[in-house]
Amino acid sequence: MLSKNQIKLIKSLGQKKYRQQLNLFTVEGVKGINEFLNSDYELETLYTTELVFEASNNQIQEISEFDLKRITSLKNPNTALALFKIPQNRQPLEYGLKIALDAIRDPGNLGTIIRLCDWYGVQDLICNTNTVDCYNSKVVQATMGSLTRVNVTYLNLETYLTTNEASVFGTFMTGENVYTSDLPKEGVIVLGNEGNGISQVIETKINRKLTIPQFGNLEATESLNVANATAIILSEFRRRSIEM
Amino acid sequence: MLSKNQIKLIKSLGQKKYRQQLNLFTVEGVKGINEFLNSDYELETLYTTELVFEASNNQIQEISEFDLKRITSLKNPNTALALFKIPQNRQPLEYGLKIALDAIRDPGNLGTIIRLCDWYGVQDLICNTNTVDCYNSKVVQATMGSLTRVNVTYLNLETYLTTNEASVFGTFMTGENVYTSDLPKEGVIVLGNEGNGISQVIETKINRKLTIPQFGNLEATESLNVANATAIILSEFRRRSIEM
Numbered sequence: 042m043l044s045k046n047q048i049k050l051i052k053s054l055g056q057k058k059y060r061q062q063l064n065l066f067t068v069e070g071v072k073g074i075n076e077f078l079n080s081d082y083e084l085e086t087l088y089t090t091e092l093v094f095e096a097s098n099n100q101i102q103e104i105s106e107f108d109l110k111r112i113t114s115l116k117n118p119n120t121a122l123a124l125f126k127i128p129q130n131r132q133p134l135e136y137g138l139k140i141a142l143d144a145i146r147d148p149g150n151l152g153t154i155i156r157l158c159d160w161y162g163v164q165d166l167i168c169n170t171n172t173v174d175c176y177n178s179k180v181v182q183a184t185m186g187s188l189t190r191v192n193v194t195y196l197n198l199e200t201y202l203t204t205n206e207a208s209v210f211g212t213f214m215t216g217e218n219v220y221t222s223d224l225p226k227e228g229v230i231v232l233g234n235e236g237n238g239i240s241q242v243i244e245t246k247i248n249r250k251l252t253i254p255q256f257g258n259l260e261a262t263e264s265l266n267v268a269n270a271t272a273i274i275l276s277e278f279r280r281r282s283i284e285m
Numbered sequence: 286m287l288s289k290n291q292i293k294l295i296k297s298l299g300q301k302k303y304r305q306q307l308n309l310f311t312v313e314g315v316k317g318i319n320e321f322l323n324s325d326y327e328l329e330t331l332y333t334t335e336l337v338f339e340a341s342n343n344q345i346q347e348i349s350e351f352d353l354k355r356i357t358s359l360k361n362p363n364t365a366l367a368l369f370k371i372p373q374n375r376q377p378l379e380y381g382l383k384i385a386l387d388a389i390r391d392p393g394n395l396g397t398i399i400r401l402c403d404w405y406g407v408q409d410l411i412c413n414t415n416t417v418d419c420y421n422s423k424v425v426q427a428t429m430g431s432l433t434r435v436n437v438t439y440l441n442l443e444t445y446l447t448t449n450e451a452s453v454f455g456t457f458m459t460g461e462n463v464y465t466s467d468l469p470k471e472g473v474i475v476l477g478n479e480g481n482g483i484s485q486v487i488e489t490k491i492n493r494k495l496t497i498p499q500f501g502n503l504e505a506t507e508s509l510n511v512a513n514a515t516a517i518i519l520s521e522f523r524r525r526s527i528e529m
Contacts, residue, residue: 149393153510153512153513156507156509156510156513157509157510157513158501159501159502160497160499160500160501160509161499161500161501162499162500162501162502163501185507186507187507190501190502218527220524220527221527253404253520254527255404255405255406256404256405256406256523256526257402257403257404257405257406257407257434258403258406258434263400263429263430263431265400265401265404265516266397266400266512268397268510268512268513269397269400269401269512269513269515269516270516271513272509272513272514272516272517272520273516273517273520276497276516276517276520276521277520279500280464282500283462283464283465283498
């Protein structure tokens with residue numbers, strides 16, 4: 042049986058403020074929790090209705106279905122909810138292809154971008170501090186375990202791009218055609234906010250503006266969804282490394 | 286002032302059953318409504334708190350903010366809600382590149398796939414009847430007006446693929462590498478359900494299995510989100526048509 046204080050603590054992790062104070066976040070469901078258990082993430086406590094996990098006993102607490110319903114953020118909770126520690130002092134690697142996000146607000150978009158980084162072997166996802174928190178439970182769910190394999194760091198993107206020596210790419214409505222541009226194996230690719238794109242201050246740090254050409258009705262079509270734009274750009278960077 | 290019956294009718298359009306009975310669907314917000322007004326879609330009634338639209342007077346009803354809040358499906362409704370007629374007897378064109386969806390369930394995924402079709406000049410989106418309804422208000426919102434420019438048809442996909450002579454492509458975890466395959470300008474590209482992929486009965490109709498190669502941790506990574514897979518595949522089909 043869960044105490045009132047336990048329930049209060051777990052529910053408080055729905056807010057970024059408390060996740061940061063407590064350095065904890067929640068993962069739900071057997072499959073997702075197993076991915077985190079098999080990663081570098083450190084378990085704090087695992088609440089489960091069935092003892093189907095390999096974790097040390099003093100970290101597992103068996104709870105009722107009723108209690109699980111009191112702590113879940115899902116409509117249909119699945120067996121377990123775990124608290125993991127938020128890793129501290131993460132830094133981007135010094136090499137490799139990186140994605141950087143400027144003010145992405147939608148948890149689903151961030152989640153699928155993390156999956157894309159995982160798919161395309163991008164180890165570093167750099168988020169400007171105005172980007173939605175990757176330990177938001179909707180993001181964690183949407184990553185389908187990919188969050189355990191991508192190094193997500195939050196930092197001042199303007200400072201990072203100023204001090205970094207890598208080429209900085211950005212996606213815009215006009216720029217070099219991504220299909221016909223020469224693209225290197227390393228660099229930072231910046232993607233901007235869902236509504237407003239890349240902010241002016243970040244735009245000044247970009248060396249090469251890329252565009253995904255449009256094949257439809259040129260006047261009417263809105264821009265692409267940012268996760269889809271990320272998919273297409275990453276696809277282009279990576280396919281160049283395949284011998285044709 | 287809206288009558289109880291009007292409110293009941295509008296709210297009922299949240300359900301597919303009533304949309305189909307009444308052949309009506311809702312569009313919200315000034316920008317979205319203007320896109321539909323400037324398209325082939327036929328307006329039934331426009332409810333608005335401000336008279337900022339170009340439509341005939343007998344189709345416009347001025348309402349209060351209070352009434353708008355009673356009929357909206359949004360947290361923050363924007364000025365207007367319109368009822369448009371669902372087009373009848375649509376058929377796919379006989380030529381061109383087409384996307385076909387087998388049991389896509391998430392409205393956001395369908396919405397962004399419609400945007401992708403619009404971006405890449407794919408006129409026909411064919412949905413197996415087990416796919417989420419494109420007149421669902423979440424889909425309409427997510428398409429950002431693209432729904433007015435893509436011909437979405439619901440039909441028995443198995444029958445369609447059996448009687449159609451075009452090449453049929455499908456995305457799978459194993460298959461021809463999409464980056465190095467020879468891809469034609471026409472054909473049907475099938476994408477499958479978020480959890481289960483393409484169903485067995487549809488798989489038998491596929492001539493060429495394509496795969497998006499993975500560059501990350503080959504054992505662990507889940508499949509890509511279906512909208513992102515669509516983005517990458519469409520990008521590959523279309524870029525081949527650019528002179529390099």
